Amino acid sequence: MNNVTGKAVVSEDYLKSRLYLVDELRDFARKTSVVIEAPRRFGKTSVIKEFKRQEEAKSEEEREFNVLFLELEGEETLHAFCFKLFKELLSLYHVRRQFDKITDLLGNAWNAFALRIPKLKIPEFEVELREKTRDMDFTAWKEKLTPLIDGLNSFDMRTVIAFDEFPDMLLNFKNRAREQKDFTTLVDRLTAWLRALRQNQTGGSKYQFVFCGSVNMRKTLEEIGLGKRMNDIESLIIPNMKAEDAELLINSLMKEYALEIAPEGVSFMVSKITNGSPYYGQILFKALRDSRERMLSLEMLKARYDEMLRGGNHDLNHYHTRLKKYLGSVERDCSEIILKHLCFEPLHEKKLFDNHVSELCGYEVFQSVVNRLVYEGYIMRDIANNGALTFVAPLLKDWWSYKVGVR
Ligand SMILES: Nc1ncnc2c1ncn2[C@@H]1O[C@H](COP(=O)(O)OP(=O)(O)OP(=O)(O)O)[C@@H](O)[C@H]1O
Ligand SMILES: [Mg+2]
Numbered sequence: 001m002n003n004v005t006g007k008a009v010v011s012e013d014y015l016k017s018r019l020y021l022v023d024e025l026r027d028f029a030r031k032t033s034v035v036i037e038a039p040r041r042f043g044k045t046s047v048i049k050e051f052k053r054q055e056e057a058k059s060e061e062e063r064e065f066n067v068l069f070l071e072l073e074g075e076e077t078l079h080a081f082c083f084k085l086f087k088e089l090l091s092l093y094h095v096r097r098q099f100d101k102i103t104d105l106l107g108n109a110w111n112a113f114a115l116r117i118p119k120l121k122i123p124e125f126e127v128e129l130r131e132k133t134r135d136m137d138f139t140a141w142k143e144k145l146t147p148l149i150d151g152l153n154s155f156d157m158r159t160v161i162a163f164d165e166f167p168d169m170l171l172n173f174k175n176r177a178r179e180q181k182d183f184t185t186l187v188d189r190l191t192a193w194l195r196a197l198r199q200n201q202t203g204g205s206k207y208q209f210v211f212c213g214s215v216n217m218r219k220t221l222e223e224i225g226l227g228k229r230m231n232d233i234e235s236l237i238i239p240n241m242k243a244e245d246a247e248l249l250i251n252s253l254m255k256e257y258a259l260e261i262a263p264e265g266v267s268f269m270v271s272k273i274t275n276g277s278p279y280y281g282q283i284l285f286k287a288l289r290d291s292r293e294r295m296l297s298l299e300m301l302k303a304r305y306d307e308m309l310r311g312g313n314h315d316l317n318h319y320h321t322r323l324k325k326y327l328g329s330v331e332r333d334c335s336e337i338i339l340k341h342l343c344f345e346p347l348h349e350k351k352l353f354d355n356h357v358s359e360l361c362g363y364e365v366f367q368s369v370v371n372r373l374v375y376e377g378y379i380m381r382d383i384a385n386n387g388a389l390t391f392v393a394p395l396l397k398d399w400w401s402y403k404v405g406v407r
Contacts, residue, residue, distance in 0.1 A: 001252040003289060005282045005315050008045040010053045015252070015278050017245045018043065021238060022050050028234050029065065029160050029208045033198050035230065036212040038238035039377035039392070040319075041279040044212045047238065048162045066092055066159045073165035076172045078186055082141040083133060085161070087126065089148045090117065096155060105147040142193060149197055152207040159207040167213040167220045184224045191221065191229040198232060209233075216375050240380070240392065241278060246270040249281040257289060265301040272305070276393030277377065283315045284308070284395065309399045316399050322376060327369070330361050334369045336404070338389070339378065343397060343406040346382060346390035 002013045009015075014022075025047055028034045036044045052067035068088045075081050093102050094117060103114045113132060117125065136144070152159045163169075170187055177183035194209060201207070211217055211233070221227050241249070247270050254261055261269070273280040287308035288296065296304070308314050323335055334357055341347060341356050353366050370389065373379045378396060381387040391397035401407035 001249075001256050003253055003257065003282055003285050005279065005286050008049045009043070010046065010050045014046060014050050015245060015249055017248050018278070019050075021047050021236070022054060025051050025210070025236055026065070028236060029158070029210065031205055031208075033209040033233045034211070034236050035217055035233050036210065036236045036238065037216070037218075038214075039277070039375050039380075040214040040322075041377055042238045042240075042277040043279075044214070044238060045164055047236070048164065048210060048212060051160075052162075064158060066096065066155070066157050068092060068159065068161045069164065070162065071164045072169040074172075075169045076176055078138055078173070078190060079136070079141070081169060081190070082136070082138070082145060083130070086133065086141070086145060086148070087129060088161075089145070090129075092159070093148070093151075094118065096157075098151075098155070101151055101154070102148075105151055106144060138189060146193075146197065149207065150200075153201065153204075155206065158205075160210055161207065162210040162212065165213045166211045167215040167217040170220055171215065184226075187221070187224060188226060191226055195229050195232070214375055214377075216371065219371065240275045241273065241281070243270055243274045245278070246274045246281055249273075249278055250285065253281075253285045258294070259288065260295040261288075261301060262297050264298040265296055268298060268301060268305075272395045272398070273393050275380075276395060279315075280393055280395045287314060305398075309402050312403075316396070319376060319378065319396075320403075327372065331365060331369050331372075334361055334366060335373060338366075338369065338373065339400050340404050340406065342379060342389060342391055343401040343404065346385055346388040348386065348388050352389065 001015070004013050021043075025034065025036070029051075036047060038044050048067070048069060051065075052069055055063055055065045055067055058064075070084050070088060072081065072084070075084065090102065093099065099114070099118065102117070103111050106114055110132075113128065133141075133144075149161075173186050174180075174183045177186065198209065218227065218230055221229055247266065250261075250266055250269050253259075254266075269281070269284060273284060284305070288301070288304055291304050293300065293304075323332060327335055337356050337360065338352060341352060349367070349370060353363060357366050370379070374381070377392060378400075379389050380392050382390045391400070398407065
């Protein structure tokens with residue numbers, strides 16, 4: 001297992017004790033569309049990518065799914081979304097040798113183009129496709145896309161269309177819209193269409209959608225009155241790491257890099273990353289690799305740990321960068337107060353607000369910041385402690401404590 005910090009992981013790099021999540025996704029995808037829910041860096045993209053990899057590694061007879069993966073974070077318009085989906089669908093028809101279908105489905109005006117698709121190289125294909133679709137509005141797009149998606153019903157295999165960072169794309173729409181109502185209309189039209197596609201399937205469930213993104217998708221839709229659009233979709237929750245996961249992660253990495261860490265050192269690491277995502281374990285391990293020591297006692301390990309957190313030269317920094325980028329100034333102040341107080345002890349929302357935040361902003365703003373911090377992967381509501389807010393894992397708390405001078 002390689003030490004990967006940041007990119008989605010697949011195959012040997014995927015923590016074995018979490019492979020069951022891929023099986024759960026596969027089970028869901030046989031019957032229903034799914035939203036993968038988890039904070040940032042918990043491994044959402046990895047679940048989809050590992051699912052795709054596993055399916056593609058199977059023999060043609062064993063294979064059950066075609067998986068289309070659409071990364072949407074940078075997509076700013078509905079047109080761009082439709083273009084990406086169209087391109088992926090055409091490639092799927094191409095790969096599955098379903099050409100005659102394309103010509104039928106797209107209509108006469110597209111015949112000449114459809115016939116040439118197999119001969120086109122990808123860059124040429126994209127240029128031509130862009131040219132041909134440049135002036136299409138959403139109604140025109142739906143006319144082209146709907147039959148291609150319906151047509152998946154006639155494929156031997158099931159199809160999964162995965163939309164990674166879907167809510168981020170919706171936020172991009174929001175930032176570009178002139179008015180809130182333009183944004184709402186756009187999301188309304190898109191989600192109504194996707195829902196109709198899910199529900200109009202005749203003859204079983206041959207295709208499903210998987211939505212995924214670190215911002216809470218259900219909340220995003222609820223806020224604009226479209227919460228019901230998702231009520232036919234199941235959730236796949238990616239849980240925090242248990243101590244056993246954390247231990248397996250550290251041991252697998254130690255083996256791969258031939259590092260010897262004293263058993264108390266391993267326990268120390270496990271205690272710092274348990275309840276977090278595997279990402280924290282990967283970051284911590286990377287700091288040890290960077291120190292280039294082969295054997296680490298508990299004392300050395302603690303020293304490296306402190307050095308990593310104090311030095312600030314580690315991948316946790318992007319957590320802070322994101323707060324600065326996405327929160328307005330009052331919200332940012334509010335987030336810093338929340339995080340600072342949680343460095344001392346877990347706190348219940350109401351108490352935290354009454355004692356430390358109420359002079360800065362109203363309860364609604366406070367709550368939205370709490371939710372954002374949850375989805376950014378900083379804090380969680382601890383069910384074992386009556387839902388008190390607490391840092392996701394000690395590693396993050398220690399880092400933040402150094403940062404704000406609490407430690
Ligand atoms: N199953 C896993 N096994 C090992 N490492 C993992 C696993 N899942 C996540 N990670 C670690 O977390 C990092 C982020 O994974 P991934 O990109 O899949 O998460 P994500 O939830 O999609 O993140 P984002 O919210 O940024 O989109 C990986 O680079 C790796 O360090
Ligand atoms: Mg991701």
